[in-house]
Amino acid sequence: MGRRRLSLGTTQETLLIPLYGRAVESRKKRPALHDAKAVEMVGSIDYDFAKFDGGRSLLGSVLRTLIFDGWVRAFLARHPGGTVVEIGTGLNTRFERLDNGAVRWFDVDLPDVIDLRRHFFADDERRTMIACSVLDHAWTDVVRESDGPYLIISEAVLLYLSEEDVRTALSLISSSFPGAEVAFDTGSRLMMDFQHQHDSLKKVDAVMTWACDEPRRIEDWGIGLRLRESRTVAEPQVAVRRALPVRYRVMLPALRWFAARKVGSYRLNLFGVHSAPE
Template identity: 50%
Template sequence: MDREKPLLGTVQETLLIPLYARAAETRKEHALLRDPHAEEIVACLDYDFGRFDGLPSLTGALLRTLLFDEWVADFLSAHPRGTVVEIGTGLNTRYERVDNGLARWFELDLPDVIALRRRFFTDTPRRTMVASSVTDEAWTAEVSAGGDGPCLFLAEAVLPYLDEADVHRVVDLLADRFPGSLLALDTAGPGFFDTQEQHDALSRVEARMRWYCPDAGSRLTHWRPGTETVASHTLTSLPPALLARLPLPYRQMVSALTAQRLPQAEGYRLNLMRLP
């Protein structure tokens, strides 16, 4: 089969980093996760994935994915018929990993990404792809229609690429249209944001982060008083139960990273917020 060149915008190209992380991990003996679908997609794409081979930040991306997966699993055990919305879904396979057979899922990304995604994934009555910028409020009508249950929004490695005014707009949109919902997001603070030119994976693509946020709790509460921080972790302060499930080499890697207290690791946070 001819491999397809992914025709993606600059920010959109970043989706290939976590995709490759999951595909490459699948081939390892002690894997954080296995994602045969990611392997198949990588094999179909005409792109120089070799540039990401062996980069340490791929492990960071996988740990982030595991934590976001855990937040979805927790949400679905409390709300089996709830709604999960992946903002900036890229070619993520979260549905394949944690769907419970009952929830409604929306997978939203910019039109060029959704066009590519449609080559590898299909809509079902419970699973819908949405081609839109997250900043365009029209998509919220599609999510609101036909469901009034609780919502979990996931923005994994997405919001740092937006301008702060756009992130503020997205938070307003979610809080206005889906009050009380949960929002999982990562934030880039000091040590991480300022060193992005040297970041092992980002320095191999053109996109750069634009939203600097040292503390999601205070920023979001300032924008929307009443926002609660449900959880906030760095890669060196993951929930103990998640850490305990990692293969031994990864537990050792995380404890070595913790001992180093690198500003790059400490300045990157994974947050779960409840909007007012």
């Protein structure tokens, strides 16, 4: 069987970067994570992944993934039978890595991505893929048929929307899932201005548009979100940091010190929904 050719939108192509990052990391002698499925998918997709080789952002994508994983693990430790929704799931394997045998899981992405996912993954009684835009309430109608509590995660997705669309998406989540936890990343104006120098993004046509210099200001939008945690990729949770290979644990303090401005321009945030939008 030949390698699978892709037909993805411009922004959707960016899903291949973290996929490749996990595959590259998995091939290392002592990886920060092991993702055999990512290695399999990279090997079966007809795409020039080699153009991303050597980029430091591949490791950054792995650290980001591990931090989001940490929030999911913490949520499932408190709510083993809760519901997790991954918006803009791409070709992520988070369910495979974190499934506790009881969680109800929804993977949401645009139709072209879900069509690609279905070549590698299948729905079952606890895992459902939904072809839908984050701006469309249809996905919330499906998810609400499952019991809470809810954790909604969106990794490297909202950055590519306008601020107006980000507000719409987050308002939809807040009004649909009172009491939920919501995790997503933000990038500062500095990050937007210098994205053309990003070692991986400069090799695709997608452009990030939403600049957010201070994640806590999202609380002022009046949509019921309250910031609980905000981290950089150099500041993983204690449990995540302890599980990293020694070389990464040694590297993180240096990264925080020598590249503080650059690292700090990109943040991973965990919010809680405390009330419905005003």
